[in-house]
Structure formats: C-alpha cells, structure tokens
C-alpha cells in the first residue's frame with residue numbers, strides 16, 4: 001500500500017502554506033512517500049482557495065501528519081484548534097496512536113514560537129502520536145546574519161521581520177528537511193501501529209456490528225418513504241437506496257450551501273444521510289450487514305450555488321465513513337454534482353448501490 005503523509009494546515013496569509021510546500025517537497029524527496037497538502041478549513045485567500053479541505057475521518061488513512069498553523073498568542077491558531085477539537089472520536093478509538101507527527105508554524109515577530117509548538121504538541125501527545133522534533137538539524141547551514149525561525153521542536157517563520165524575504169531561504173530549507181525527517185520515520189514506523197490502513201483490512205473479517213460499536217456509530221431508525229416509492233429495491237444481488245438528511249423527523253441543517261449553511265453544516269447533513277442509507281441497507285439484508293459484499297457506487301447531490309466546485313470534498317464525509325466501516329468492500333465508484341434545490345430542503349441527497357450475498 002502507498003505510503004502517504006498529510007500536510008495539514010491552517011493559513012491566513014499564506015506563510016504557513018509556503019512552509020507546507022517545502023515540508024511536502026522534503027516528504028517526497030525520499031522518493032517513497034506521497035505528500036498531500038490540505039486545509040483544516042476552506043479559505044477565500046487567492047493563493048489558498050484551491051487547496052482541498054481535510055475531513056477528520058481521513059486522518060487515519062495516512063502514515064504520518066505534518067501539522068502547520070500560524071501562531072496565535074504563543075499558541076495554535078483558532079482554526080487548527082477547532083479542527084483538533086473535532087478529533088475526539090479518533091482519540092477515544094485510539095485511531096492516531098503511534099502515528100508520527102511533526103509541527104511547523106508561521107509566526108509574526110516570533111514571540112512565543114517554541115511555546116506555541118510545545119502547546120501544539122500537547123494535543124498530539126494526548127492522541128498518542130509519535131512527536132518528531134527537529135533538534136538542531138540543518139542549523140549549520142542556515143544564514144545567521146538575520147533572525148531565523150529555527151527551533152528544536154520544529155520550523156517556524158518570522159513573517160513580520162521585513163528586511164528579508166519571508167519565509168527566508170533558510171526557513172524553507174529547515175521546513176524541507178523537517179519533512180524529509182518525518183518521511184523517513186513514517187517509512188520506518190509503517191505497519192507498527194493500528195491505523196485504519198491496518199484495521200481496514202481487518203474489518204473485512206470483522207463483524208460489522210462490532211465495528212460500528214467500536215467506532216461508536218449508531219444507525220438511526222429506518223426512514224419511512226415520503227412518497228410513492230420503496231425505501232430500497234433489491235434486484236438480484238444489488239440493492240438500490242436513496243436518502244436525504246432526515247433525522248428524528250427533521251432535516252439536519254436544511255438549505256443551500258453558501259446561502260443558508262456552511263460546509264461544516266453540510267458535512268453534518270451528509271453524515272446523517274449516509275447513516276440513513278446504512279440503516280436502510282441493514283433492513284434490506286435482514287439486519288446482517290456482514291452480507292454486504294461491496295459498495296458499488298455512490299452519487300452525492302448537494303444544494304449549492306451555480307459556481308460551487310468542491311462537491312468532491314463534501315462527499316468524502318460519506319465515502320470515508322463507508323471505507324471506515326467496511327474496509328476495502330466500502331470503496332466505490334462515485335459521482336457528485338450540485339442542484340438548485342433538493343426535496344424537503346435537504347442540503348444533500350445520496351443515491352447508493354450495494355452488492356450483497
């Protein structure tokens with residue numbers, strides 16, 4: 001299986017992103033690891049707007065994570081902190097334990113730069129991640145005639161010192177070798193800890209009810225049809241299901257993305273929708289989800305504005321959950337698109353086809 005490292009960042013003005021690009025180059029310089037740069041939240045900044053947004057669920061699919069954020073008051077930035085606060089389920093499932101991580105940060109003056117990385121490390125230590133420091137790696141080669149953002153914990157960049165280009169050449173160099181170091185450690189640790197890369201395979205043998213219990217995923221009651229149709233149709237070994245974001249008789253976060261609701265709210269609605277799909281699927285296989293042989297195809301329809309293009313990121317919430325539950329059997333073909341309206345003002349509709357025994 002391919003070795004992949006996530007470079008997970010928040011950036012306001014692009015400083016963290018510039019460092020992230022160097023970290024990614026360092027990761028890929030080993031020739032054996034692919035680096036994906038993703039944001040913790042979407043950005044309208046022109047240099048950042050095309051970077052994909054990561055989901056919490058996908059963190060476990062990587063072999064290591066390089067975290068990067070601006071320093072806010074000697075600490076993690078607010079957006080990064082918010083993202084980390086959503087990883088409670090991963091934490092209680094020990095999902096990131098033993099995975100290597102490193103931290104780099106973009107500073108203004110550099111005030112509290114080591115404190116900020118150390119504080120970032122607190123959260124990663126609670127997750128049981130293997131923290132990879134920089135030590136004095138590369139310090140012999142940096143330009144000491146100007147202040148640099150080198151720290152023993154990880155690279156920073158002193159963005160507000162204007163007499164030289166920032167991040168400096170030296171800071172970019174340090175970021176690159178920090179990435180390279182993480183890459184080597186990720187390769188060495190690959191397969192030594194229980195990431196979903198391993199459990200995914202295991203899940204194929206595991207009882208799906210146990211997987212759901214372990215992951216604290218509760219399936220809702222089967223939604224009843226709101227019109228002249230069946231909740232599912234089985235033809236041969238294929239089951240066809242269509243659902244919207246109905247939960248306890250109400251639509252979760254109704255409306256149009258970018259007008260009534262934000263991406264996070266659509267993500268919640270998408271999770272509710274795919275859980276409805278699974279609930280109907282369970283009903284269709286007489287209560288035994290172990291009979292599912294394959295998720296064949298998902299189609300995700302989102303209520304978006306005409307110029308919206310990030311449907312694929314929205315749909316990953318559903319796709320990743322299926323892989324998390326069913327392992328390789330959960331991998332599927334997929335289509336996503338935008339619609340100007342969806343029945344009962346749901347922000348999302350999911351169509352699914354499963355092959356069963």
Ligand SMILES: Cc1cc2nc3c(=O)[nH]c(=O)nc-3n(C[C@H](O)[C@H](O)[C@H](O)COP(=O)(O)O)c2cc1C
Pocket residue numbers: 010011012013014015016017069070071072073074075106107108109110111112113159
């Ligand atoms: C609320 C806030 C607090 C900040 N606190 C610090 C700080 O304690 N130390 C520091 O060096 N820079 C501080 N900065 C400056 C940012 O770290 C700096 O602008 C950083 O380069 C932004 O990274 P970016 O270019 O990726 O957005 C702060 C900025 C903000 C908005």
